[in-house]
Amino acid sequence: MTDRLAALLAESPSIERASKLAPPTLPVLEALTTLLPHGGLLPGSTTQIGGASSTSLALALIAKATEQSWTAIVGLPHIGLRAADELGVDLEHLVVVDEATVDVFAAVIDAFDVVLACPPPARKAPRIAGRVRERDAVMCVLGPMPDADLTIVSSNARWHGLGDGHGHLAARTIDVTATGRRAAARPKHTTLWLPDEDGKIRTHTPVVRIRP
Numbered sequence: 675m676t677d678r679l680a681a682l683l684a685e686s687p688s689i690e691r692a693s694k695l696a697p698p699t700l701p702v703l704e705a706l707t708t709l710l711p712h713g714g715l716l717p718g719s720t721t722q723i724g725g726a727s728s729t730s731l732a733l734a735l736i737a738k739a740t741e742q743s744w745t746a747i748v749g750l751p752h753i754g755l756r757a758a759d760e761l762g763v764d765l766e767h768l769v770v771v772d773e774a775t776v777d778v779f780a781a782v783i784d785a786f787d788v789v790l791a792c793p794p795p796a797r798k799a800p801r802i803a804g805r806v807r808e809r810d811a812v813m814c815v816l817g818p819m820p821d822a823d824l825t826i827v828s829s830n831a832r833w834h835g836l837g838d839g840h841g842h843l844a845a846r847t848i849d850v851t852a853t854g855r856r857a858a859a860r861p862k863h864t865t866l867w868l869p870d871e872d873g874k875i876r877t878h879t880p881v882v883r884i885r886p
Contacts, residue, residue, distance in 0.1 A: 700739040700787065700812055703762065705866055705877045709826065709850060711857035715739055715788070717810035720803050722793075722819040725828040727848050729753060730761060730868055732790055732816055734875050735826070737762035739788050739812070746782040749774025749792035750816060760873065776802070783811045793817040824854035834871075845871045847878050 699714030707713045715721075715736070723732045733753070736745060740763050747753055748771045759765055771778055774791065776798050782789050783805050791813065794802045799820045806813045815822070830849045848868050853861040865878040 700743055701741075702738050703734060703875055705864075705875050706735060708877075709852040709862050709864055710824070711854070715812045715814075716823070717787075717812060718807040719823040720806055720813045720815065720819050720821075721824040721826060721854075722815045722817065722822040723826045723828075724817060726831040727828050727846070727868060728816055730757075731826065731828050731848070731850065731866075732814055733758050733761040733763055734866075734868060735814060736788050736790055736812075737764075737875075740764040740767045743767065743787035744769070744785070745788040745790065746771055746786040747790045748778060748782055750790065761869070761875070780805060783809050783813065787811060789813045791815055793819060796820060822854065823856075824852060824858050826850060826852045845869060 699710075699712050699716055701714050702710060710716075721735070723735065725731075729750075729752070739745065744767050745763075746769045747758075751772055753770075755765060755768075755770070758768070769786070771782060774794070776795065779789075779791070779794055779798075779802050782791075783802070789806075789811060793799075793815055796818075802813075803819070803821065805811075813819075828848045828850050832847050834845045834847065846868055847865055849863070849865050851861055851863050852858065867874070867876050867878050869875055
């Protein structure tokens with residue numbers, strides 16, 4: 675564990691894991707509940723996230739949980755705090771760690787309820803996943819995670835708002851598929867506004883046009 679991370683944890687006695695109370699799941703935004711086999715983020719599980727707009731999707735996935743649970747973002751320097759805030763992440767419960775060594779992974783899994791991270795080294799992934807299960811943490815990985823409990827892939831991102839040579843990009847829809855092991859073995863699909871014209875994340879309901 676790096677000295678800087680050790681100092682952060684030592685100086686932050688208010689970081690107390692909500693998972694010590696053994697919640698059945700950590701909450702997610704309503705639009706995402708139907709994708710997840712347990713209706714929320716399951717402590718002790720790993721999720722890999724990929725495809726179009728995967729960063730936005732990952733932030734949306736953890737947003738609701740950050741309202742009450744301490745969260746670490748590890749090894750993802752491209753993620754901006756403004757973007758995270760706009761997608762609903764509670765910055766008061768968020769710690770960003772630039773380094774992504776095995777020791778850092780171990781430290782944040784021990785200390786935080788939710789970890790959003792870059793892919794760990796492939797040969798160390800089983801050890802890290804075992805620690806996630808042991809500590810009842812939730813780990814979401816932007817990219818490949820061998821033997822992940824859940825895989826969420828987004829595709830077909832479409833921006834809305836442009837007319838014939840005028841207007842501006844105001845909203846985006848994406849198709850999302852979730853599949854995995856055990857309870858998640860049956861794939862689930864949905865289309866999301868990420869975000870809609872009001873900046874909200876919600877399920878996209880197609881307009882059915884009835885011909886006269």
